[in-house]
Amino acid sequence: MEKLGVDRFIDYKKENYADVLKDVDYVLDTLGDRELPNEFKVLKKGGSLVSLRGLPNGRFAKRAGLSFLKQLLFGFAGRKYDKMAEAKGQSYDFLFVHEDGAQLEKIGGLFSPERPLETSVDTAFSLEEVNEALDKVKEGKSKGKTILKVNDK
Numbered sequence: 001m002e003k004l005g006v007d008r009f010i011d012y013k014k015e016n017y018a019d020v021l022k023d024v025d026y027v028l029d030t031l032g033d034r035e036l037p038n039e040f041k042v043l044k045k046g047g048s049l050v051s052l053r054g055l056p057n058g059r060f061a062k063r064a065g066l067s068f069l070k071q072l073l074f075g076f077a078g079r080k081y082d083k084m085a086e087a088k089g090q091s092y093d094f095l096f097v098h099e100d101g102a103q104l105e106k107i108g109g110l111f112s113p114e115r116p117l118e119t120s121v122d123t124a125f126s127l128e129e130v131n132e133a134l135d136k137v138k139e140g141k142s143k144g145k146t147i148l149k150v151n152d153k
Helices: 036-042 058-063 068-077 079-087 101-109 127-138
Strands: 024-029 043-051 091-094 121-126 145-149
Touching (some): 024 036, 036 043, 036 079, 043 079, 079 091, 121 127, 127 145
Parallel strands (some): 024 043, 121 145
């Protein structure tokens, strides 16, 4: 991980990230309600938290083009997280996710263009090379995502 540019590796079995990290620019939440207070704790003033598992809020409803009533309802539902964010000048966004490239682009678009999320692709294998790809991942030799091309499109 350090070769990929990580400042510090945290073994979650030995230490709690919320006790170690601080002033983080962006947090991508995949754990939901029970972990959001810790995620806001490590986020710096002005930082952004995007949740895939928390509650939708009014900003989500507005971005999704939902009716005024739904914006109001979602605003009420997500108010708890909006208040947590407002306490330190942070922002909270929710995103429904589907497993497709368009959704991943939306996630990336919620972060600042000055400091975009970056992906690291290690190797792209053809379908015929599936065993080699699986071996590489199993052995922990990937330095980023290992891609399996199902067809050439």
